[in-house]
Amino acid sequence: MPQINAERWNAVEQLVDHFYETDQVPAIALQVMVEEASRSYFKGRQRVSDERESLREDAIFLVASITKPIVVLGVLKLLEAGDLLLGDRVKRFIPEFGCAGKHGITIRHLMTHTSGLPDMLPNNRELRSANAPLSEFVKQICQIAPDEPPGRMVQYQSSGIAILAEVIQRVTGQTCAEYLTQVLFEPLEMRDTSLGVPGEWSTGNQPKIDRITEIRIPEELNIEPHWGWNSPYWRGFGAPWGGLFTTPSDLANLVKMLQQGGRYRQQQIFSPRTLEEATRNQLNNIPGLSKSARQGKGWGLGWQIVTPANSDYYGDLLSPNAYGHGGATGTVLWIDPRLQASAIILTTQPQEPHGRFLARISNTIVATIEQ
Structure with missing residues (x-):
């Protein structure tokens, strides 16, 4: 032992x-x-x-x-409850996300940093300086184009975890924190x-x-x-x-x-x-x-x-x-x-x-x- x-x-x-x-x-x-x-x-x-x-x-x-893997554990609770699959496209839960080349991004892509999304938004500093709420970050992530098509690269991305938190909110009606x-x-x-x-x-x-x-x-x-x-x-x-x-x-x-x-x-x-x-x-x-x-x-x-x-x-x-x-x-x-x-x-x-x-x-x- x-x-x-x-x-x-x-x-x-x-x-x-x-x-x-x-x-x-x-x-x-x-x-x-x-x-x-x-x-x-x-x-x-x-x-x-x-x-x-x-x-x-x-x-x-x-x-x-x-924080990141703990948020992912929260999404895995939804998987165990039958609310989603790893292969589900994110736009199924957040329709406005499915634009600008993000149509094929799945829950698995977000969890494995293979979505092609950037780590942070290009105007991350400006948003923080304005004390922007999380909802504004999510809104802008939904509008941006990925750096590469999903599944082509491994690129660490905080923005994808923000979207997983939004999936939790759309499915449960609760904030990710709650x-x-x-x-x-x-x-x-x-x-x-x-x-x-x-x-x-x-x-x-x-x-x-x-x-x-x-x-x-x-x-x-x-x-x-x-x-x-x-x-x-x-x-x-x-x-x-x-x-x-x-x-x-x-x-x-x-x-x-x-x-x-x-x-x-x-x-x-x-x-x-x-x-x-x-x-x-x-x-x-x-x-x-x-x-x-x-x-x-x-x-x-x-x-x-x-x-x-x-x-x-x-x-x-x-x-x-x-x-x-x-x-x-x-x-x-x-x-x-x-x-x-x-x-x-x-x-x-x-x-x-x-x-x-x-x-x-x-x-x-x-x-x-x-x-």
Whole structure:
């Protein structure tokens, strides 16, 4: 049975301490699970420049693109309910989407980043500067032309996840945030998790909003503070591609469910078969992809499949069937079925494009595992 070597775990904590004490990373929270054992470690401060308040053990993080596979899980609940198929064209649910060369884009294309859509809208910065609502982003995504026909290329695209959130709203009549709370966060007892910061987090004697960590914004991105990651606008926006607020312990409940074939406590949240499909490389199912596209970064349904081509964020030691997702705010979540291990690493230091801090921590975590 795999287990964590206590002496080697000290090396993980020492590396985290080094990143903090040299001010390379303002805050780091770890939640590592190996078989039935778990370890957590918190180091840093709640606010980037405030030494007086240490990182809380109930700190809430903006996890950025880890949001994406969670939105996809929401759509997979609709698949299990018989409301849609992976091969359904998106225009079936959003008629106005089916224009400008997007007629053939399917739900599977959006989940696997093979739709040909751009990552962001060309006027993304202008929309944020105007504090535009999510509905305006969706409207404009429906109007644009893809960079390539669907199924021809693998191109990471936040815009496609925005459209999946709109599919959820068209099918259920609920916002994506409301739906995810109902079908995922409440059943999984993720009580400190929300897509966007809800109004009630600002109320009461101990408002949850005080637990949200501040992200250190790189100088090149600190152009418009009123719409940055720490701004009230972005916190309330609830971007389906990157607006999830959560804690390591809440995410650990989601991970447990994934590792247990869709089961959490006494509830079967997903069919094991659904999760098998979601966490295997889907690119072989896209007939128009080139050989080189298939040999790059692998994609399941929302989840990135760890391959030799994508050690970014995940380090160098995970098994070939591991899967997970990273986030631009300096976060990564990975699950390795072969090692029977998982890790949640949340920081407040953006690490694009290679996530070196995250990858180095991942390597030290894997090195603690004894078979």
